[in-house]
Amino acid sequence: MKMTINFLSGIALFLTAVGCASAEDSLLSLMKKLKSEPTPRVAYEETRHLKLMTEPWHGSGYLYSLPPELMIREQIKPERVLMGIKGDKAYYFDSVKNERHQQDLGSGDELNSPVTVFKALVNADEALLRSLYQIDFTSSPQDWTMELKPKHKTGSVSKIIVSGQSDQQANKIYILQEDGDTSEFNLQKAAGGGNVNKLYKELLGE
Numbered sequence: 475m476k477m478t479i480n481f482l483s484g485i486a487l488f489l490t491a492v493g494c495a496s497a498e499d500s501l502l503s504l505m506k507k508l509k510s511e512p513t514p515r516v517a518y519e520e521t522r523h524l525k526l527m528t529e530p531w532h533g534s535g536y537l538y539s540l541p542p543e544l545m546i547r548e549q550i551k552p553e554r555v556l557m558g559i560k561g562d563k564a565y566y567f568d569s570v571k572n573e574r575h576q577q578d579l580g581s582g583d584e585l586n587s588p589v590t591v592f593k594a595l596v597n598a599d600e601a602l603l604r605s606l607y608q609i610d611f612t613s614s615p616q617d618w619t620m621e622l623k624p625k626h627k628t629g630s631v632s633k634i635i636v637s638g639q640s641d642q643q644a645n646k647i648y649i650l651q652e653d654g655d656t657s658e659f660n661l662q663k664a665a666g667g668g669n670v671n672k673l674y675k676e677l678l679g680e
Contacts, residue, residue: 514539517664523656538670546673556677565677574679616640627652 515538522531535549546558556567566575603609610621622634632652638644649657 514670515664515666515668517662519660521658523658525654536664536668538668538673540670544670544674546670546677548668548673556673558674558677560674567677567679574677613640 515536517536518534520531520533522533524531532552533549534551535547538546538548544558544560546556549555549557553568553570555569556565558565562578564577566577567573606625607622608625610623612619617637617639619635619637622636624631624633630651630653632650634650635648636644637646645661647659647661
């Protein structure tokens with residue numbers, strides 16, 4: 475399995491874990507909130523439904539963000555794994571197996587991955603987001619939803635659906651892959667910011 479697939483869904487979480495939206499918000503104002511009101515640490519619970527597995531896969535951990543370039547996913551359960559991106563590089567470290575991988579981003583499947591979505595939002599790059607995705611943003615007095623569909627089917631993601639209660643950060647995210655596999659997340663702010671730079675050094679093996 476490619477390293478990209480291993481951390482794909484984790485990176486996608488950051489497109490919603492650091493902001494909120496109300497019924498009157500436009501995409502641009504949402505992106506500004508994502509950039510100006512970051513949440514450095516978010517707890518997540520993940521459920522994956524995979525065709526090759528008879529039972530759902532469950533995991534949990536924390537997400538860390540240090541805009542504009544660094545984000546890290548620290549999976550705690552079922553075993554500890556670190557995944558992250560900085561600039562145009564992706565990193566993976568399995569502490570149990572003592573395996574490290576590094577990969578360049580920006581071509582092929584990555585153009586339609588949530589990595590690009592995250593980078594566009596944290597940098598308030600609405601033009602980049604619109605160039606790659608068809609965006610459907612709706613809201614009501616109770617909640618809001620943003621659906622993203624790749625304009626060019628060159629990647630593994632079919633669509634990403636993000637939702638949250640009105641005037642609150644996103645609390646759910648759903649990712650549908652082209653092969654029918656899905657990932658569902660529940661998100662919640664976590665106390666404390668954690669040491670993102672320390673985790674990054676661990677990813678690099680320093």
